[in-house]
Amino acid sequence: MAIDKAIIKEIFLLLFEIIKALFEMLLGKIKGWFGLFWNRFFKLADVSYGEREEEPEQEWGVTGEDEWASIPEASLVKQEEPQQKVERREDVFSGEIQEIPGNYGDNRIVLMVRDPEWLFVYWELQGKFVDDVRSAMGSMAYSAKVVLRVYDVTDIIFNGNNAHKYFDIEIRGGARNWYIKVGESDRSFCVDMGFLTSYGTFFVIVRSNVVKTPRVGVSEIIDEEWMSVKELYEKVYIPAGSGVSESIFESAHKNWLETHKLGVSSTESFNCSTIIKK
Amino acid sequence: MGKGFLALVLHAHLPFVRHPEYEEFLEEDWLFEAITETYIPLINVFDRLIEEGIDFRITMSLSPPLISMLADELLQTRYIRYIEKRIQLTGKEIERTKHQKEFNSLARRYNANFTNARYVFAEKYQRNIVQAFKKFQDAGKVEVITCGATHGFLPLMNNNLNAIRAQIHVAVNHYQKHFGKRPNGIWLPECGYEQGIDWILKDAGIRFFITETHGILFATPRPKYGIYAPIYCPSGVAAFGRDVESSRQVWSSKEGYPGDFFYREFYRDVGYDLDYDYIRPYLHGDGKRSNIGIKYYRITGKTDQKEPYSHEMALDKAAEHAGNFMFNREKQIEYLASVMDRNPIIIAPYDAELFGHWWFEGPDWINYLFRKIAYDQKTISPITPMEYLELYPVNQVCKPSLSSWGYKGYCEYWLNESNDWIYRHLHKAAERMVELARTYSYTNVNPLQNRALNQASRELLLAQSSDWAFIMRTGTMVEYAIKRTKEHLSRFTRLCDDICSNTIDANWLTDIESKDNIFPEIDYRVYQ
Numbered sequence: 001m002a003i004d005k006a007i008i009k010e011i012f013l014l015l016f017e018i019i020k021a022l023f024e025m026l027l028g029k030i031k032g033w034f035g036l037f038w039n040r041f042f043k044l045a046d047v048s049y050g051e052r053e054e055e056p057e058q059e060w061g062v063t064g065e066d067e068w069a070s071i072p073e074a075s076l077v078k079q080e081e082p083q084q085k086v087e088r089r090e091d092v093f094s095g096e097i098q099e100i101p102g103n104y105g106d107n108r109i110v111l112m113v114r115d116p117e118w119l120f121v122y123w124e125l126q127g128k129f130v131d132d133v134r135s136a137m138g139s140m141a142y143s144a145k146v147v148l149r150v151y152d153v154t155d156i157i158f159n160g161n162n163a164h165k166y167f168d169i170e171i172r173g174g175a176r177n178w179y180i181k182v183g184e185s186d187r188s189f190c191v192d193m194g195f196l197t198s199y200g201t202f203f204v205i206v207r208s209n210v211v212k213t214p215r216v217g218v219s220e221i222i223d224e225e226w227m228s229v230k231e232l233y234e235k236v237y238i239p240a241g242s243g244v245s246e247s248i249f250e251s252a253h254k255n256w257l258e259t260h261k262l263g264v265s266s267t268e269s270f271n272c273s274t275i276i277k278k
Numbered sequence: 279m280g281k282g283f284l285a286l287v288l289h290a291h292l293p294f295v296r297h298p299e300y301e302e303f304l305e306e307d308w309l310f311e312a313i314t315e316t317y318i319p320l321i322n323v324f325d326r327l328i329e330e331g332i333d334f335r336i337t338m339s340l341s342p343p344l345i346s347m348l349a350d351e352l353l354q355t356r357y358i359r360y361i362e363k364r365i366q367l368t369g370k371e372i373e374r375t376k377h378q379k380e381f382n383s384l385a386r387r388y389n390a391n392f393t394n395a396r397y398v399f400a401e402k403y404q405r406n407i408v409q410a411f412k413k414f415q416d417a418g419k420v421e422v423i424t425c426g427a428t429h430g431f432l433p434l435m436n437n438n439l440n441a442i443r444a445q446i447h448v449a450v451n452h453y454q455k456h457f458g459k460r461p462n463g464i465w466l467p468e469c470g471y472e473q474g475i476d477w478i479l480k481d482a483g484i485r486f487f488i489t490e491t492h493g494i495l496f497a498t499p500r501p502k503y504g505i506y507a508p509i510y511c512p513s514g515v516a517a518f519g520r521d522v523e524s525s526r527q528v529w530s531s532k533e534g535y536p537g538d539f540f541y542r543e544f545y546r547d548v549g550y551d552l553d554y555d556y557i558r559p560y561l562h563g564d565g566k567r568s569n570i571g572i573k574y575y576r577i578t579g580k581t582d583q584k585e586p587y588s589h590e591m592a593l594d595k596a597a598e599h600a601g602n603f604m605f606n607r608e609k610q611i612e613y614l615a616s617v618m619d620r621n622p623i624i625i626a627p628y629d630a631e632l633f634g635h636w637w638f639e640g641p642d643w644i645n646y647l648f649r650k651i652a653y654d655q656k657t658i659s660p661i662t663p664m665e666y667l668e669l670y671p672v673n674q675v676c677k678p679s680l681s682s683w684g685y686k687g688y689c690e691y692w693l694n695e696s697n698d699w700i701y702r703h704l705h706k707a708a709e710r711m712v713e714l715a716r717t718y719s720y721t722n723v724n725p726l727q728n729r730a731l732n733q734a735s736r737e738l739l740l741a742q743s744s745d746w747a748f749i750m751r752t753g754t755m756v757e758y759a760i761k762r763t764k765e766h767l768s769r770f771t772r773l774c775d776d777i778c779s780n781t782i783d784a785n786w787l788t789d790i791e792s793k794d795n796i797f798p799e800i801d802y803r804v805y806q
Binding site: 098099100101104106110112113114115116118120122124176177209214215216217218219220221222223224225226227228229 | 433434436437472485495496497498499500502510514515516671672673674675679680681686687688689690693698699701702703705706761764765767768769771
């Protein structure tokens with residue numbers, strides 16, 4: 001009998017788990033519906049500010065026949081600056097309070113290179129502009145997510161459909177900027193911000209400039225061209241209008257030395273320094 | 279002639295900090311400390327070397343904001359007040375320490391140093407020490423090069439060529455005004471280079487710039503001599519790469535000279551150590567303890583029990599380190615010369631303020647280094663990059679790669695979560711400035727509009743200073759950097775709006791002109 005009791009207990013626990021799981025699924029659905037209604041009526045993507053964790057493995061796709069919404073814009077955007085944690089000093093803040101614009105009335109996205117693996121992108125969008133894109137999408141707007149589509153456009157004139165590959169990053173919350181790990185040096189990139197529907201159709205809101213990540217490592221090209229510049233400078237110039245991390249340097253240096261089979265003198269070692277690069 | 283060359287490069291820069299609206303201002307001390315501890319000791323070293331007929335070469339970038347502050351009357355007057363207070367305090371210190379022999383001799387030394395600083399500053403160079411560097415340049419010993427107008431980090435200017443061009447051209451014009459000639463070279467702010475910048479330098483008549491090691495090593499095609507000879511960018515501007523070895527010996531927190539236990543400890547200052555009531559008159563108005571510049575202890579070791587500083591022992595160390603540095607460069611040059619078909623050049627660039635301010639004995643080290651190079655060896659000769667180009671006018675053509683000398687070697691130090699919010703504003707402001715310059719270049723502007731347009735250029739340039747992003751990242755004095763960024767951007771925005779709507783407030787304009795008075799000669803058309 002004792003064994004039977006144990007079995008019955010197990011069965012009950014199992015049933016409980018199943019019910020719990022079903023309940024959670026239902027809750028998820030309700031949340032989803034609620035989100036849709038929220039988007040529909042308040043036109044806001046929800047999401048907490050500041051989750052900008054590294055995007056791990058990117059899945060690269062191939063540029064498809066995405067629909068380019070010629071009508072452009074969105075209010076995915078909180079307008080305040082991030083809170084700066086600062087200790088106030090009286091004399092610094094006793095003067096006039098300086099405020100800078102929270103919004104310039106633009107619809108644009110700007111892409112920048114941080115290093116050989118990371119890009120940085122910021123954007124500004126006006127509600128009206130995003131609404132127009134949304135209306136153009138018709139019923140497909142309901143399930144659409146806001147994404148950054150990152151294209152590899154190395155050595156091509158990008159027309160929206162001819163990228164070598166791309167990946168998407170879903171943007172949530174009031175983010176106004178994002179760090180993008182592309183993980184590839186010496187490649188060119190362009191980013192679209194747009195709506196991705198559950199059917200996989202992509203509607204572009206704004207397109208960024210193109211940037212190129214720098215090359216890492218010694219060039220394979222060894223053609224030598226030499227020049228003298230004396231004549232270039234033989235003219236009169238008229239004034240226009242009237243802490244250090246050593247890893248990259250050291251590895252670059254070693255890399256070069258290995259390539260050239262050079263050695264350098266060894267150095268004596270010295271004591272610990274308290275110097276900090278200003 | 280020996281087998282190779284050493285080009286010591288010192289980059290002297292401080293952000294433009296000048297607050298006439300306050301009687302005194304904490305951040306103005308950055309300049310005063312640097313004058314006392316770095317610029318004047320270096321001037322003394324150069325003067326003595328010249329007097330004694332010892333040949334030397336040094337390349338120094340003096341950034342336009344630094345030159346502007348050194349030439350500014352208000353700050354000159356304030357410096358005299360600053361140094362006189364220190365002379366007064368060391369007088370008291372001599373009295374206070376009269377029964378402590380070790381400290382007493384140090385107090386006397388500081389008193390002598392400060393008195394000398396006052397003399398060199400106020401009398402010898404008539405308050406404008408830029409003239410000292412001009413004198414050394416005219417003597418052919420120091421090559422003064424320029425920098426970005428306000429030390430703006432060029433690779434993060436979103437390829438706004440007009441904005442980058444303005445940073446370069448304003449700097450070059452400013453240099454010409456102070457040195458009576460155009461600069462041969464430039465220190466790119468933070469060594470920040472990206473492809474294409476060289477064309478703008480070329481356009482300004484600049485012959486060379488210094489770049490980070492991997493900027494050259496990762497260049498395309500592969501540079502035959504690595505960083506031991508310059509390369510020409512496609513524009514014909516030469517790029518010299520920083521030598522890793524010599525940098526590490528001075529910079530490295532593990533192996534660098536400045537950490538020697540006999541050197542002066544930076545972090546033990548009487549501003550923190552002495553009795554509050556005694557030191558209070560020498561602190562700032564808010565009464566917060568801060569550095570005074572009188573430090574009695576040596577690094578000693580990894581301990582809080584610091585021992586008294588002995589200047590004589592520290593000087594012996596500086597001489598020893600200078601000898602070691604020279605020895606290593608000799609070995610390096612001998613080896614390089616054996617594998618290269620020309621005499622190699624080693625580029626050793628440092629922040630000027632490392633010498634004297636952080637590394638108290640740094641100027642003495644430079645002094646010993648040049649004396650030893652002159653008398654103790656025949657392998658290396660000191661040289662400036664320009665002299666090297668005259669010696670070797672034919673060089674390989676390569677495209678350097680994006681690089682900076684900041685943490686990790688690219689843009690991260692100036693673009694991260696502590697400071698990334700500034701770029702949308704800086705980019706927008708630069709675009710608006712270019713638009714304004716275009717609009718008002720072809721129409722008649724009245725004198726008031728002209729002033730407002732010029733002031734808008736100043737505000738933009740000041741906002742672009744890489745120092746603000748740098749400080750936000752380091753985490754000290756952050757509120758000041760934020761305030762400055764917002765202040766210049768908001769002044770710029772208001773000027774811009776007022777110019778467009780033709781509602782310029784002349785009184786307010788006069789007020790900000792008197793505060794942000796950098797580049798009085800600026801012409802906004804530099805942005806067109």
